[in-house]
Amino acid sequence: MAALLTETLPADPDAAHRARPAVIQGGMGVxxxxxxxxxxxxRTGHLGVVSGTAMDAVIAxxxxxxxxxxxYRRALAHFPGRAMAQRVVDTYFVEGGRDPDTPYKPLPKLMMHTAQAGQELAVVGNFAEVWxxxxxxxxxxxxxxLEKIQLATPTAILGAMLGGVDYVLMGAGIPREVPQLLRSLAAGEVGRIPVDVAGGTLQRFVQVDPRDLLGADLPELTRPDFLAIVSLDQLASYMNRDAEIRPDGFVVERPPAGGHSAPPRGRLQLDDNGEPVYGARDEADLDKMAAIGLPFWMAGAYGTPDQVAAxxxxxxxxxxxxxxxxxxxxxxxxxxSREQVxxxxxxGDLTVRNDPRASPTGFPFKVVTLEDTVxxxxxxxDRTRLCDLSYLRQPFERANGTIGYRCAGEPVHMYVKKGGTVEDTEGRKCLCNGLTATIGIGQxxxxxxxxxALVTLGEDLEGAKELIRRHPQGWSATDALAYLVEQLPVPTPRPTVGSEVAAPATT
Known part of the structure; x- marks a missing residue:
């Protein structure tokens, strides 16, 4: 595949020159x-993206x-804080692997003030994945x-920056605090973001102190470019108006995209299959997106060559x-799981349901209908309700002003005891355990x-149907890339200077 031409993103004059890829591979969870x-x-010149969700569980x-x-041990041998990396290896590594009948060790839970061991595990996990x-x-x-997993964000991004990450992408909310978080961490300063606390009477923050964690081992960090994942041009315009919260670009994600999606605007209506009904109000105006002046990428039913060209x-x-x-x-x-899908x-009978109840976050979530899955x-x-990984727990303020944590996927009586309602628990699935099982590390x-397992995909399957026709035994990432860009023009190589606009990447 041809090397990708590069250009400078305009939002931060101090940002490094980075490639603008024609294709961003989605950052799919866990x-x-x-x-x-x-x-x-x-390595083909497009943007490969790792998930920053639950990397502490993944590496452990x-x-x-x-x-x-x-x-992972090879990656950790390059981690700047060797003592921290060694603590993680000493705690979790099992020579030859654990007995399959032995449960995985419990992990430190995310909290407003996560224990140091939990912060270290998240930092090294994200470092290793990026490295x-x-x-x-x-x-x-x-x-x-995910903006919804606020308690994990500062440590996840610090670990990714230590690994040299070039882009941070975030959606599932309004990630207005991320630009400042990136600036603070790049300066070696405390990085913090506000946390949504149900019933909260005070503004509360979660933070990470890179100097406290790494001390003299803290290297100089480079601020990655930030792409905010939005569903509407109004949100993009809002973030662009203020230099403090302005991203370097946007991913405009339409309702058919996989995983979490924004709920429809207005009163929730369900179709005959019990899925949310979206309309014209839920689509971004692309002319207005272009007028903002920042680069943007389209997502959600853009998985065929003609859709990419469009x-x-x-x-x-x-x-x-x-x-x-x-x-x-x-x-x-x-x-x-892949072969089953x-x-x-x-x-020709693969179905993806946009389940309005599946996620404890309250956001609609795409679930693939498969045997022996949730x-x-x-x-x-048949599954006993419990919340042990706890990434989607919602902080709430107790009557005495202290902070508690609850998840609509935990045992109903516990959720109600913490001030939740029975109605909010109905149909909620444990995404944390289901998604880890999907990648082979289920408890x-x-x-x-x-x-x-719990498998999520986007609702648009046209590209997948064509690829399975071309590659009946399955396809590789490079096969998918070659297919996606086949209607784009081949760029003419030229020097990369200033803010000169580059032609799209192709193969």
Whole structure:
């Protein structure tokens, strides 16, 4: 594939010159977009993105499984705080891997003031994922975080920056505080963001102090470019008006995109399948997006060559695509789950439901209907409700002013005792345990119960149907890239200078 031309993003004059890729590989949750996938995409000149969600669980469990290939220990050998990295290895690494009947160790939970061991685990986990994605090439790598998981954001981004991440992408909320967080961390200062506390009477923050964690081992950090994931041009315009919160660009994500999506504007209406109904008010005005003047990429049903070309004609730099990469052989999805999905795809009966109740966050969440997964009512009902990974817990203020934590996916009586309602628990699924099971690190319980998987994809399957026609046994990340850009013009190589606009990447 041809090398990608580069240009300068205009929002921060001190930012490094970085590539503007035609294709951004989606940052799919809990290491579906792991380092292997991101590296394959980035080395072609496009933007490979690792998930910044639950990387503490990923590295801890991979180490307990013996660190196959030695990849995470190889990455940690390059971590600037060698003592911190060694503590993580000493705590979690099991030579030869744990006995399959042995549960994974519990992890420190995210809190307003997460224990130091938990902060260290998150920092080294995100460092390792980015470092491995960048190993062996000079392409750009991004990390994707969810605004809804605020308690994890400062440590996740610090770890990614220590790994040399080039882009930070964030959606599932209004990530207005991220630009300042990046500036603070790049300066070696305390990075903090406000936290949404249910019933809160005071503004509260979660923070990370890089000097306190790393001391003299703290290297000079470079501020990555920030792409805010938005659903509407109004939000993009709002963020662009203020230099303090202005991102370096946007990903405009339409409702069909996989994972979480913004709820419809106005009163929630459901169709005959119980899925949210979206309308014209839920679509961004692309002319207004182009008028903002910052680069933007389109996402959500942009997984075919004609859709990529249409996005570029509308003024976008390119597209962000998830589903085609989630299903490729380089993603973190287990072979068994991937083959089950591909079998359904080959048979023409693969279905993705936009479940308005699945996520404890209250955001609609796309769930693939598959046997032996949480998508099936009997599997969901058979699972004992519990919240042990706790990434989606909501902080709330107790009557005495202290902070508690609750999750609509935890046992109903516990949620109600903490001030929640029974109605909010109905249909809620444990995304944390389901998504970790999807990548092969699901928890094995002491009673012998194995956490079932939960697979998410986008609703638009046209690109996937064409790829399975072309590649009946499955496809790679490079196969997906070659397909996506086949209607884009081949760029003419030229020097990269100033803010000169570059042609889209192609193969």
């Amino acid at each position: 290491a579906v977009s792991g380092w292997r996938l991101a590296r394959e995409v980035s 469990r991979r180490l307990q499984d013996g660190d196959p290939g030695g990849h 491995l994605a960048k190993e062996g090439h000079d392409g750009v790598v991004g990390v994707n975080c 996005a570029v004609r509308a003024g976008a730099v390119g597209v962000q695509v998830g589903t085609l990469f989630a299903l490729c052989c380089d993603s973190g999805i287990t072979d068994a 591909l079998d359904r795809l080959r048979a 998508s099936q009512a009997e599997v969901y009902e 094995h319980r002491k009673d012998g119960y194995d956490e079932p």
